[in-house]
Structure formats: structure tokens, C-alpha cells
Amino acid sequence: MIQYCFGIDVGGTSVKLGLFEVEGTLLEKWEIPTHVSDGGKQILPDIAASINEMLKQKGISKKQVEGIGIGVPGPVTVDGVIDGAVNLGWSTFNIHEELNELTGIRVKASNDATIAALGEMWQGAGKGYKNVALATLGTGVGGGIVVDGKILFGFKGAGGEIGHMHVQDDEKEVCSCGNYGCLEQYASATGIVRLANRALTKSNADSVLRNQEVLSAKKVFDAVKRGDILANEIAEEFGRYLGMAMANVANVTDPEIILFGGGVSKAGEIILEYIKKYYVKYAFQRAKEIPLAIATLGNDAGIYGGARLILSQ
């Protein structure tokens, strides 16, 4: 009887692995280092060895395993082809085929931010919903869209890559992608610091954000909580662009709930106030009412999403 599956989240420094019961219980969670040298050739064999070791340890046969769902930091097509993952040293190949050959177990792969949306839908803040949009606010901005319980892959596996939506016409600084005025320039951790530095230069107002050795998104929202006026202005700007972008995402994909994860979301519910204010302003009538919430699975979203991917697609 099939009772188990694996959810795996491949990052640039470590690989997170989870052994799940098919009902959704996480039985074991562990990490192995990511060996990115030599074009990342060792990553999948390391994962296969670690899975085999766990199966042996638990006395589970491969016949009892539904499969392996794996998230990687790059676009993956619905057929498992990754078109390069810079952080891992990977070029183009088929993850499904390679990891299946190494393990003898069925494999489904997807982009890591996308798979996190599926994880949140299954066992996190999106539980009970089937149509979820997730914005991941980290060093950059990523995202994932789940429609009727399934990942929106898109043609090249770049579905839900919302970080480079155009939101601001007058931006003079270039984004990492080469364009100007991308969402990532305002809503990522880096983007918020950029907004803060810009506000501090432009204004002479008192602010607890002055005299900080290193600014961070967390410090900005901590200052907001303490009533800092300049920090409030920065949060307004963050909220305006992110709220508008998510309103546009909602118009295009019609979700039931919108979630916010990643490092910036650790500031908590306060970010939702600023996002919601503008989301409601810009969303189409029908979409104004849907809930916005903070993702709850944190770093485990990827392994939950991997498990759900192999169980559902």
C-alpha cells in the first residue's frame, strides 16, 4: 500500500528533505549540504543516496512510496526540464528523468517559489483553498500561482514569476533584470532598504532609521511599529507597489486568497495593512474582498509543496 512520499527543496547551500505520509503528516525532516561544485553534478546523486538511506532506516520499501516532489531555484517546465539554475551550477536537463533513474521512484519538479504556494495551500495559510497566489518577499521577489489545486507552470515553467512585473514608470535605477520599475525594486528586502536609503537622503525628518549601521527591512517595519513617520512613508510606498501588483495578479488569475512569504513577511501582520490598503484600491470589484494573509510554513513550505506536487500532479 502506498503510504509515503518525499518533498524536497533544493537551495544554494543546503537541500531540505521531508518524508511525509500521503495524508500530509511530516514524519521526518532533515538537511544535506548542496554541492554546487563541478556544475552541481553531485546534487541529485546526494539526494538519491539520502532518500535511500532514509528508506532503509525506516524499513520502507519503494513500492510504498508514491513519489518525490522537488523544488529547485529556477524555472521548470511541466515535463521536468529545467532551463538552468545559476545558484546550483546547473544547465539544461530533465530532472524527472535523472532523479527517477537514480532512485527508481516517480519524480515531479517545479520552481521553488511556485512549489511553496502549493505547500501553503496544502498545510499552511492557504489550507482549505484551491486557488492561491503567493508572493515570496526575500532578497528578490518570487511567487507561485495555484489554480484549481494545481501549479500554474506556464510554457517555460516561469508562471508566477511576479518579481519583474512593471509597477513604476519613473524609476531611474536599473533592476537586476535590466528593466526599470520592477516590483522587486520596491517589495523585496533589498528593495525596501533601497526605498529607506532614498527616503533618508531626500528628507531631513527625524527617524530612528538614521544612525543605523546597517538598514534592513525588519528595522524599517520595527520603526513603523514604533510610530516612526519616515518609516511609515517607506511602508506606504512598499504597500502601494505590492498592493497594485497583487491586484493585477488577482485580475489575471482570480485567486481565493493571496499569501505573502519570505523574509520580509516575518515583520508580521503589519505588512498586510499597507498592502491591503492599495490592493483594495486597485483590484477589480469582484476581487477586492478576498483575504490577504501571511504564509505560515516558513522554510518548510518547499518540502510540503514538493510532497503535495507528487500527490496531485
Place this chain on the structure above:
Amino acid sequence: MIQYCFGIDVGGTSVKLGLFEVEGTLLEKWEIPTHVSDGGKQILPDIAASINEMLKQKGISKKQVEGIGIGVPGPVTVDGVIDGAVNLGWSTFNIHEELNELTGIRVKASNDATIAALGEMWQGAGKGYKNVALATLGTGVGGGIVVDGKILFGFKGAGGEIGHMHVQDDEKEVCSCGNYGCLEQYASATGIVRLANRALTKSNADSVLRNQEVLSAKKVFDAVKRGDILANEIAEEFGRYLGMAMANVANVTDPEIILFGGGVSKAGEIILEYIKKYYVKYAFQRAKEIPLAIATLGNDAGIYGGARLILSQ
């Protein structure tokens, strides 16, 4: 043996019906009036009677029919629930159930703009592609997204409703939806006339657009073709907002091709020049290269899409 299916497109004045072979050949195409009086209660019975009549005429038994795919002017969930269609007088009910009961044939329904995207993918400008975004530029702006060969319904069936994406922060005139700066205000036939009137008022420049009794999107693009400078400025504005919006749609849904249909698209390839200029500026690197094209099925896109819907979903 199953050999046939029906594709139906319900409009406010007439219902278009098509009898197809399952391979995609349109055998018969006809229209019946849409009776919108009495809450549109007669519309589905009229369709059922017309289908039965055609089957009788052709000597086709219901066992030979795969089903009926039907597009309607309103959002339809994946389960067939329409949440009202103002143009038809309809309130909320399940189209699948009602039309199935009337015909004894399996039914799948969707929004009319969305279903047109599926039709274009099957037998129109999107033939050979599986991931298609369509913008319908008519009196308003609608749209449809096809992902991996299937319609993106969304939670309430409003997937692909791109007309009310926010694209302009400084708009002072209100959109029909109550928001300000929606794509529809710049890229619909009505929106283009609005831009033209605004440009004519603002500028004193000579233009063939002056001294027109009635302005239209067609007249604007005709003037563009004749080298009219003011008309060119209007087309630039149209292209900027539509190009930017479609770049954002591409970032979110990762299509292989983007199509433009509806009355405005009858101006032809010239609209693509203006859209493409800004699309390429704003799209994410990976999406800059994908083709933009004019939809080719015209008013038949809906019946083709209906047929494809019942064959594929």
C-alpha cells in the same frame, strides 16, 4: 462512435452555434436570436431546441456527440456556475446542469473571452501552441488565458479578466468599474476614442482626426497609416499601456504566444508595432522574445473554443 460536438457562443443579441467533427472541422454554423426578456429564461431551451433540430436534420444520434461547449458573457466557474450575466438577464445558476437536463448531452461552459482564447489555440492564430494569452479589444477589454492546453478559470471564473488591470496612476476619469487607470480606459475601442478626444483637445496640431463627425478606433489607426502625427501619439499611448499590461500578464502566466482579438484588432498588424514596442520594454528577459499576433477566427473564435472546451476539459 463519437464523431461530433457543439460549440456555442451566447451573445446579447444572437447565439452562434457550430456543429464540429471532433478533429476540428466546422460542419455547420448558424445563429438564433437571444431572447433576453423574462430573465433570459428562454435562452437555454432555445439552444436545446436548435441543437435537437440540427441533430435530426443531420441524422446524428446523441450517442455520437461528445458534448456541448458553451461560452457566455460573464464569469463561469470550472463547475459551471455563472454568477450573473447582465447582458442576458441571468442571475446565478449552474449552466452544466440546466443545459444537460434540456439536451441529455454533457456540457462545459466558460466565459466568452476565455473560450475564444481556447478556440484561437485550437484552430486560429494560436494553433500549435498550448500556452496562449488573448486580449480581446472591443467595447471593453476582455481576455483569456490558456495554460498547458486548458483554460485558466480561476476561483470565480474570472481568470484572464485583464481589462481592469491597473496601468496608469494619474487618471482622473473613472472607469466603468469604479477604479481609475484601468487598461480598458486606454486599449478598448471606447478607450482609444477617449484618448483621441483628449489629444485633440490638448493639442492644436493639424490632424485628419479633426472634423470627424464620429471618431472611432478604426479612424485613429487609419490616420496612423496615413502618417498623421497626432494619431501616432494616440497609438503610442494605446501601445504603451497595452504592451505593459501584456508584459505583466506574461510575467504572471508565462505564455508561448500573445494574441489580440476584438474590433480594434481589425486595424491589423499596425497595432502590433505599437504594442510590441512597449511589450518588449517591460517584459522579463525570458518573455521578450515570444510572438505577438492578431487573432484570426474573428466572430467564430467562440464556437471553436466551445468545441475545444468540451473535447479537452
